[in-house]
Amino acid sequence: MADSRDLDFSYSLIDRIFRLSLGELADFSGAKYDGDFSLTLEQAQARKHDYVAEQIGIGPGRRVLDLGCGWGPLLNDIRRRGATGVGVTLSSAQAAACRRHGLDVHLRDARTVTAETFGGGFDAVASLGAFEHFCSPQDYAAGRQEQVYRDLFANIAGLLPPGGRLYLQTMVFGPQMIPIEEVSIDAPRDSDAWYVALMQRQFPGSFLPFGQEQIVRTAAPSLTLVSSVSGRLDYIETIKQWRSRFGERSPQKLLLKLRLLPHWLTSADFRLAFTSGVSANSVCFERELLEHHRMVFEKPAV
Numbered sequence: 337m338a339d340s341r342d343l344d345f346s347y348s349l350i351d352r353i354f355r356l357s358l359g360e361l362a363d364f365s366g367a368k369y370d371g372d373f374s375l376t377l378e379q380a381q382a383r384k385h386d387y388v389a390e391q392i393g394i395g396p397g398r399r400v401l402d403l404g405c406g407w408g409p410l411l412n413d414i415r416r417r418g419a420t421g422v423g424v425t426l427s428s429a430q431a432a433a434c435r436r437h438g439l440d441v442h443l444r445d446a447r448t449v450t451a452e453t454f455g456g457g458f459d460a461v462a463s464l465g466a467f468e469h470f471c472s473p474q475d476y477a478a479g480r481q482e483q484v485y486r487d488l489f490a491n492i493a494g495l496l497p498p499g500g501r502l503y504l505q506t507m508v509f510g511p512q513m514i515p516i517e518e519v520s521i522d523a524p525r526d527s528d529a530w531y532v533a534l535m536q537r538q539f540p541g542s543f544l545p546f547g548q549e550q551i552v553r554t555a556a557p558s559l560t561l562v563s564s565v566s567g568r569l570d571y572i573e574t575i576k577q578w579r580s581r582f583g584e585r586s587p588q589k590l591l592l593k594l595r596l597l598p599h600w601l602t603s604a605d606f607r608l609a610f611t612s613g614v615s616a617n618s619v620c621f622e623r624e625l626l627e628h629h630r631m632v633f634e635k636p637a638v
């Protein structure tokens with residue numbers, strides 16, 4: 337699993353720049369354009385929230401758990417709909433930002449949440465853009481990937497009533513993924529092997545599932561797949577919008593970027609991850625080295 341140091345690298349370091357660029361409580365996962373790229377990023381993220389709410393039943397009186405809640409966009413939407421949301425994240429900056437907005441967020445490993453953790457179960461569970469971090473390259477190398485996923489799904493099923501639903505949105509390795517042994521940052525620039533390696537530098541400690549098949553298979557003992565929709569092309573547009581927002585200049589952002597200069601000078605990983613000038617994820621989606629799925633699961637009635 338990506339640990340809190342890894343996630344601080346990916347999320348806490350850029351916390352203020354992120355919030356200045358995208359706004360407080362902004363989403364940091366693929367939006368739902370459904371191919372209509374005339375929508376604004378905010379409209380497409382709102383469309384995603386509507387979809388999640390409809391799929392897992394978020395409404396007045398419902399209690400919903402968000403595993404890997406980021407800066408709290410879904411929790412905010414849950415609150416707006418009159419439901420009660422609880423979130424977990426491993427980024428201390430995100431937890432602090434969420435709490436400033438009155439959201440019930442805990443610094444805790446999503447994989448260890450059980451019915452005892454928050455004093456009972458939940459009517460529904462959501463996890464957007466976090467599953468990517470639950471298995472580490474070390475877990476994969478040790479042959480533990482499937483076990484990590486199986487344990488997580490068993491825990492989630494333990495939180496839900498029969499018929500209760502999980503919304504899971506995640507990247508996976510896509511149909512054109514190359515053999516893992518070929519992935520290398522020393523491979524020729526612009527090769528598939530280089531782009532996947534660059535993506536891994538941006539998200540250290542994280543390793544993706546091999547297609548949705550692996551997710552469905554490992555969930556099967558606990559949860560049944562209801563539906564799955566590809567969000568790959570929508571994700572490419574989301575990244576395009578993020579990059580243009582991050583690129584908008586402001587004196588505050590300039591100051592924050594200057595404060596990151598020591599990291600830039602001392603860490604080759606930081607330079608590669610944040611200033612290499614390319615979006616590895618976007619290229620990987622275009623080349624179908626990556627896929628993206630919006631999946632809905634249900635706990636079978638006994």
Ligand SMILES: C[S@@+](CC[C@H](N)C(=O)[O-])C[C@H]1O[C@@H](n2cnc3c(N)ncnc32)[C@H](O)[C@@H]1O
Pocket residue numbers: 337338343347362363364365403404405406407408409424425426427430444445446447463464465466469470
């Ligand atoms: C790409 S962000 C997505 C955030 C949010 N769900 C959204 O849609 O904006 C990934 C989130 O997963 C969290 N995360 C990753 N691994 C985690 C773990 N094991 N336990 C809790 N949170 C985790 C990170 O801290 C971060 O908040």
